[in-house]
Amino acid sequence: MDTMQALVKARPEPGAELSTEAIPQLKPFDVLVRVKAAAICGTDVHIYDWTPYAQARVRPPMVFGHEFCGEVVATGPNVTRVATGDLIAGETHVPCGHCFLCNTGLEHICKDMKILGVHIPGVFSEYAVIPESVAWKLPADTPPLVGAILEPVGVGVHAAYAADVRGATVLVTGCGPIGLTTVGVVKSLGARLVIASDVSEKRAELAREFGADIAVSPLREDLVELARSATSGLGVDVAIEASGAASAVGQALASTRRAGQVVLFGLMGGPVALDLVEDVIYKELNIKGITGREMWRTWYQVMEIVRSGAIDVKKLVTHEFPMSEFEEAIRVAKSGGAGKVVLYPGQ
Ligand SMILES: [Zn+2]
Ligand SMILES: [Zn+2]
Structure with missing residues (x-):
C-alpha cells in the first residue's frame, strides 16, 4: 500500500479536501510516522479559512496540520536517534541548524525556521515525514491524544517559566x-x-x-x-x-x-x-x-508536568473526531468555547 488519506489545502481559497495521496518519500535524515492523533491549532483554522496569515505562508496544494503523536514506521539511512516502533511527538518549528540563533542555543527562534504543516507538508494524514531533528520520543504508554497536544502545552509551559x-x-x-x-x-x-x-x-x-x-x-x-x-x-x-x-x-x-x-x-x-x-x-x-518552545528545555519541562500530574493535560481536550469529520471539527475549534479538538487520521 503506498497511498493514504490526507487532509489537503488543495487550492488558494477557503476550505480543505480529504483526498487520497501518495505516502510521502523518506529522505536520509527523516522518519516516516503513522499519525495516531493530530490536534487542530489556530494556525490550521487560518489555513482552512485562507486568511492573509495563511496566504502569506502556505503554498497549496499541501497537507496541513502540525500537532501530532505517531509511531515511527520507517527511518532514513542517516537517522540514528529514533527507531522504528518509537512513539513520537514533534517540535513543529524546524530550525535550520546553522544560523547565529541556532548556533547560540536559540533554535526556537531560528532566522530561517520552517513550520510543519505551514511551509512543509504536515500531519493531517495517515502518514507523515518528519525530520529526525524535531522528533521527540514519548513513553510507549502515552495516550495518542496526550501526545498530540504536548506542542501547544509547551507554549503554555514556556510562558509560565x-x-x-x-x-x-x-x-x-x-x-x-x-x-x-x-x-x-x-x-x-x-x-x-x-x-x-x-x-x-x-x-x-x-x-x-x-x-x-x-x-x-x-x-x-x-x-x-x-x-x-x-x-x-x-x-x-x-x-x-x-x-x-x-x-x-x-x-x-x-x-x-x-x-x-x-x-x-x-x-x-x-x-x-x-x-x-x-x-x-x-x-x-x-x-x-514568548513564542514556541525552547529546544529541548521546554519539552523536558512538559514531560515532567505530564509525569507528575501537575496538570491534567487530558482535560484540555474537549472534542475528538475521525478525520473524515474535519469540517465539523474545524467548526467546533472556531466556536470559542472549545478546548483542544483532536482528529484521528484514517478514520
Ligand atoms: Zn499549533
Ligand atoms: Zn537557524
Missing part, C-alpha cells in the same frame, strides 16, 4: 488551551495567587479547575481594579497575556505592579496602542515576548 512566579501574584489573560496550561503550571510552580480571565464563562470555569484562585470575564469585571484590590492596591507581580486581544495587553500592563514582569504570547491581529509612559517606563516594567 518565562517569569519568576514562585510566591508571586499572577494574572493570566486568556484561557484557551494554552492559557489554561499556563494557569496550571504557574500554580504548580508555587504562585501564591492566580487570577485568570476569559470572555467565555466556560473557559473561566475551566481556569478554576486548573487552579486559578479567581477567574472572571473581563466583560463583567474591571480586571485592573480586580488585580489591584486582590493585591492590596499594589498590582500583580506577573501578568501573562495569552488571549491575543488588544484590550488585554493594556489591561495586563496596567494590572502589573511597578518593576513587575509581563509575558506576552497571544498574537494580536495587528499593531496595538499602549500607554508606554505610564504603564511601562515609569513602572520600570519588564516585558518578555
